[in-house]
Amino acid sequence: MQLKSTTTSYGTVAVVLHWLSALLILGMIPLGFLMQRADEGTQLLLYRMHVAVGAVVLLLTLARVTWKLFDTRVLPVPGLAGVHVWGMIGIHGLLYLGLLALLVSGVILNVQSGLIEVIQGSSIEAIPDLSGFTARAAHGNLARIYIGLLIAHIGGVIVHQVRYGHVLVRMGIGTRQPAAAISESGADGDEIERHR
Numbered sequence: 001m002q003l004k005s006t007t008t009s010y011g012t013v014a015v016v017l018h019w020l021s022a023l024l025i026l027g028m029i030p031l032g033f034l035m036q037r038a039d040e041g042t043q044l045l046l047y048r049m050h051v052a053v054g055a056v057v058l059l060l061t062l063a064r065v066t067w068k069l070f071d072t073r074v075l076p077v078p079g080l081a082g083v084h085v086w087g088m089i090g091i092h093g094l095l096y097l098g099l100l101a102l103l104v105s106g107v108i109l110n111v112q113s114g115l116i117e118v119i120q121g122s123s124i125e126a127i128p129d130l131s132g133f134t135a136r137a138a139h140g141n142l143a144r145i146y147i148g149l150l151i152a153h154i155g156g157v158i159v160h161q162v163r164y165g166h167v168l169v170r171m172g173i174g175t176r177q178p179a180a181a182i183s184e185s186g187a188d189g190d191e192i193e194r195h196r
């Protein structure tokens with residue numbers, strides 16, 4: 001696999017950034033719910049982890065968006081009906097926008113509530129009650145909307161994987177079947193890219 005994407009599959013950089021971000025985000029959701037119910041001894045550690053991993057996700061997202069500006073645009077899965085293409089593009093866009101909104105609301109809540117000082121250790125107070133903050137309600141609602149988007153994204157991938165058989169390969173999972181590669185464009189996409 002080459003660093004840059006081709007018109008038919010994602011390159012190493014996009015694949016690594018996708019799966020690393022996915023792993024961290026999928027961990028952040030249960031952590032966000034569980035940390036509030038944790039006992040006093042572990043709660044601060046879990047809040048610190050949530051904020052630190054959030055910062056890493058933010059950096060990865062910035063890297064991902066920047067890389068996208070220079071990367072080759074991967075075309076939609078061939079054979080997909082127009083409505084599915086727009087659905088897929090829409091969900092991908094909303095996954096980026098939703099993530100940005102989650103990260104921004106998390107940071108605002110952290111700063112507004114003074115939680116940041118507790119997390120950094122410059123205040124010895126306990127974790128403050130965050131329930132009255134608008135950013136807290138926004139963050140919680142956005143997290144639930146994001147779970148819905150992820151279900152739609154993963155569901156869509158599974159449906160298209162079952163129907164066309166080579167969607168996961170585009171994102172670096174498994175190997176390309178020769179028949180699938182040929183039916184996509186009449187030639188291997190990587191081959192086309194090498195001759196561009």
Ligand code: HEM
Nearest residue numbers: 014018021022025026077092095096154157167168170171
């Ligand atoms: C938090 C979790 C996830 C997020 C935020 C996410 C986000 C995205 C985004 C934004 C894209 C568009 C390509 C890009 O910009 O990099 C994409 C593509 C893709 N994702 Fe995910 N994803 C997640 C989890 C998953 C999981 C669990 C699967 C496996 C079922 C998956 C499979 C794929 C595949 C196969 C593509 C390529 C679709 C195509 O062929 O164009 N993703 N994902």
Ligand code: HEM
Nearest residue numbers: 028029032033036051054057102103106107110130140143
């Ligand atoms: C990948 C991005 C993120 C995801 C998926 C995520 C997810 C979640 C979830 C699911 C909750 C629980 C919501 C609820 O119970 O209603 C939560 C709460 C919270 N998150 Fe995040 N979060 C993210 C980023 C951040 C960031 C960057 C910060 C801070 C800088 C942050 C700070 C908080 C705080 C302070 C709470 C509230 C806990 C409380 O009410 O005691 N989050 N998050």
